[in-house]
Amino acid sequence: MNQRTLRKTRELEWRRQDLLVSAERLFSEKGFFKTSMVEIAEAAEFAIGTVYQFFKSKEEIYISLIEAKMEEFAALIDERLAAAASSREKLEAVIRTKLEYFERNRNFFRIYVSEWSGFEWTMKSAFGERCWKRYQTQLDLVTDIVRLGIRRGELRMVEPAEAAYALHGMLNSTIYLWMLQAKPSGSLAPKADTLLHLFFHGVDNHAGNGGAKRGRPNRRAAPST
Amino acid sequence: MNQRTLRKTRELEWRRQDLLVSAERLFSEKGFFKTSMVEIAEAAEFAIGTVYQFFKSKEEIYISLIEAKMEEFAALIDERLAAAASSREKLEAVIRTKLEYFERNRNFFRIYVSEWSGFEWTMKSAFGERCWKRYQTQLDLVTDIVRLGIRRGELRMVEPAEAAYALHGMLNSTIYLWMLQAKPSGSLAPKADTLLHLFFHGVDNHAGNGGAKRGRPNRRAAPST
DNA sequence: CACCAAGTAGAATGATGATTCACATGAGGG
DNA sequence: CCCTCATGTGAATCATCATTCTACTTGGTG
Numbered sequence: 001m002n003q004r005t006l007r008k009t010r011e012l013e014w015r016r017q018d019l020l021v022s023a024e025r026l027f028s029e030k031g032f033f034k035t036s037m038v039e040i041a042e043a044a045e046f047a048i049g050t051v052y053q054f055f056k057s058k059e060e061i062y063i064s065l066i067e068a069k070m071e072e073f074a075a076l077i078d079e080r081l082a083a084a085a086s087s088r089e090k091l092e093a094v095i096r097t098k099l100e101y102f103e104r105n106r107n108f109f110r111i112y113v114s115e116w117s118g119f120e121w122t123m124k125s126a127f128g129e130r131c132w133k134r135y136q137t138q139l140d141l142v143t144d145i146v147r148l149g150i151r152r153g154e155l156r157m158v159e160p161a162e163a164a165y166a167l168h169g170m171l172n173s174t175i176y177l178w179m180l181q182a183k184p185s186g187s188l189a190p191k192a193d194t195l196l197h198l199f200f201h202g203v204d205n206h207a208g209n210g211g212a213k214r215g216r217p218n219r220r221a222a223p224s225t
Numbered sequence: 226m227n228q229r230t231l232r233k234t235r236e237l238e239w240r241r242q243d244l245l246v247s248a249e250r251l252f253s254e255k256g257f258f259k260t261s262m263v264e265i266a267e268a269a270e271f272a273i274g275t276v277y278q279f280f281k282s283k284e285e286i287y288i289s290l291i292e293a294k295m296e297e298f299a300a301l302i303d304e305r306l307a308a309a310a311s312s313r314e315k316l317e318a319v320i321r322t323k324l325e326y327f328e329r330n331r332n333f334f335r336i337y338v339s340e341w342s343g344f345e346w347t348m349k350s351a352f353g354e355r356c357w358k359r360y361q362t363q364l365d366l367v368t369d370i371v372r373l374g375i376r377r378g379e380l381r382m383v384e385p386a387e388a389a390y391a392l393h394g395m396l397n398s399t400i401y402l403w404m405l406q407a408k409p410s411g412s413l414a415p416k417a418d419t420l421l422h423l424f425f426h427g428v429d430n431h432a433g434n435g436g437a438k439r440g441r442p443n444r445r446a447a448p449s450t
Numbered sequence: 451c452a453c454c455a456a457g458t459a460g461a462a463t464g465a466t467g468a469t470t471c472a473c474a475t476g477a478g479g480g
Numbered sequence: 481c482c483c484t485c486a487t488g489t490g491a492a493t494c495a496t497c498a499t500t501c502t503a504c505t506t507g508g509t510g
Contacts, residue, residue, distance in 0.1 A: 030345075030346065031343075031345075031346030031347070033258040033346075034346065036466085036467055036468080037467070037468060037469080038467075038468090041490095046488080046489090047488060047489040047490055048468090048469085048489080048490065049469095049470085049471085049487095049488065049489050049490065050487080050488050050489070052468095052469070052470080053487075053488075057468080057469080058467095058468070058469095110342055110343065113341070113342045114339065114342040114343075114346065116338070116401075117335055117338045117339040117401075118256075118335065118339070120255075120256075121255065121256030121258075121259065121339065122256070146428070149428075153430060154430060155428045155429065155430050156426075156427075156428055156429060156430045156431070158419065158423065158428055159419065161402060162399060162402065162416070162419065162423075163423065163428055165395075165398040165399055165401070165402045166394075166395040166398055166399060166420070166423060168394075168398050169391075169393075169394030169395045169396070169397050169398030169399070170390075170391040170394045170395055170398075171394070172394050172398075173390040173391055173393050173394030173395075173397075174387060174390055174391060174394070176341075176342075176390070177386060177387065177390045191387070194383065194384065194387065195391070197427075198383065198388065198391060198427065199427055199428060200427040200428055200429040201381075201426065201427040201429055202381075202422075202423065202424055202425040202426040202427040203371070203374075203380045203381055203383055203388055203424060203425055204380065204381060204425040204426055205378060205379060205380050205381045206381070261496085261497060261498080262497075262498060262499080263497080263498095266460095271458080271459090272458060272459040272460055273459080273460065273498090273499085274457095274458065274459055274460065274499095274500085274501085275457075275458055275459070277498095277499070277500080278457075278458080282498080282499080283497095283498065283499095
């Protein structure tokens with residue numbers, strides 16, 4: 001009898017997951033408001049009524065989705081972070097993990113960035129609040145890494161939160177750029193090195209001629225894009 | 226007669242502007258979908274019918290709004306850029322201008338970032354297309370600056386588009402962070418220096434002890450936030 | 451003063467889409 | 481084979497707006 005109940009619960013969970021996957025695709029393609037419950041139901045091959053068996057409302061679907069993904073992502077970061085010692089390694093872990101994660105969860109990325117600008121716009125109070133907290137926690141984590149790095153003398157003295165946000169923005173933009181062009185193309189993960197370098201050393205050319213003229217104007221040094 | 230007509234036209238323009246200002250505030254507070262025409266009308270102290278005298282649709286209001294602001298912003302950048310010679314100066318101009326502009330146009334910022342993730346989510350095809358172009362042009366401008374800077378040997382050899390996007394993201398994040406906390410507080414513009422430095426030199430501590438231990442652990446070097 | 455044009459108003463219309471509910475279906479179990 | 485509960489169904493309900501339309505105001509003109 002209990003056995004039975006358990007299986008039922010498990011199956012219910014499958015269906016929920018299944019539905020979430022369909023919903024994710026739709027939401028990422030058309031946004032929260034332009035996606036209708038009927039569409040979600042059809043995409044997951046359920047009747048509307050059934051959908052409401054699993055989720056109280058459209059909003060709840062959206063939130064479950066985001067929370068699950070965020071949690072997964074956070075867990076991944078934590079795991080990778082555990083193995084890192086220096087600030088550099090930690091930041092590298094963050095960068096790599098984020099790029100990898102969103103390379104694999106392209107659809108989710110659009111939702112993630114669009115909600116960045118404020119959950120209030122789509123969801124009402126209480127629920128959105130929780131998602132927002134997760135978002136913040138993520139950022140705070142990086143802020144702490146930077147803070148510690150400074151204390152240890154590994155990083156220059158910058159405003160930690162500012163640097164953390166800057167990194168966050170850099171990453172998001174980069175992922176976005178990649179999504180724009182690279183529908184099918186190359187992998188995102190390799191950019192981690194470039195980004196790490198950029199975040200640590202900036203764009204300045206230390207080679208010596210900083211701003212001033214030099215012998216040869218060094219034409220065609222730029223990548224050919 | 227012509228005089229008359231001219232004045233009428235001008236007055237109409239005023240009213241349009243007036244309406245746009247109200248709409249901007251609402252859109253920035255509640256987003257496109259959660260803002261209703263009635264609200265917009267009330268906020269601007271018009272009747273709904275009157276609103277439709279000025280704008281064909283809700284979408285048109287939104288778009289006019291965005292286009293106007295984007296154009297204003299672009300013009301400002303162009304102007305500042307004209308006075309800049311080196312890549313550093315140019316990038317500094319971009320950074321400063323953006324921070325200043327959004328410090329003054331806080332409301333618009335929320336709209337700006339939220340639409341970053343794709344106009345398709347809110348608007349339909351043709352119009353959104355035009356806004357998107359503007360957005361791209363903006364980014365391309367910076368890409369070109371970077372490309373040129375590399376060719377001139379002022380900047381390290383990075384992928385120009387990547388760097389441009391990274392900068393864009395850094396700026397947006399920073400502005401966002403500022404908006405979060407600093408409801409009333411300090412100015413945003415001063416952060417330009419920090420950001421410029423960050424973008425040029427990164428967070429690495431060149432002071433010598435990169436990662437390794439040194440004499441004193443240098444505790445409490447971090448800002449007290 | 452009557453009349454017209456231009457502008458303003460806000461109730462009525464129509465669509466859309468989330469949510470609900472009365473019914474159908476089918477898997478145990480007697 | 482029939483009954484019953486647990487689920488699944490999708491048509492009907494209900495609300496919410498964008499948009500339209502008809503009637504009202506106003507200010508100028510003959």
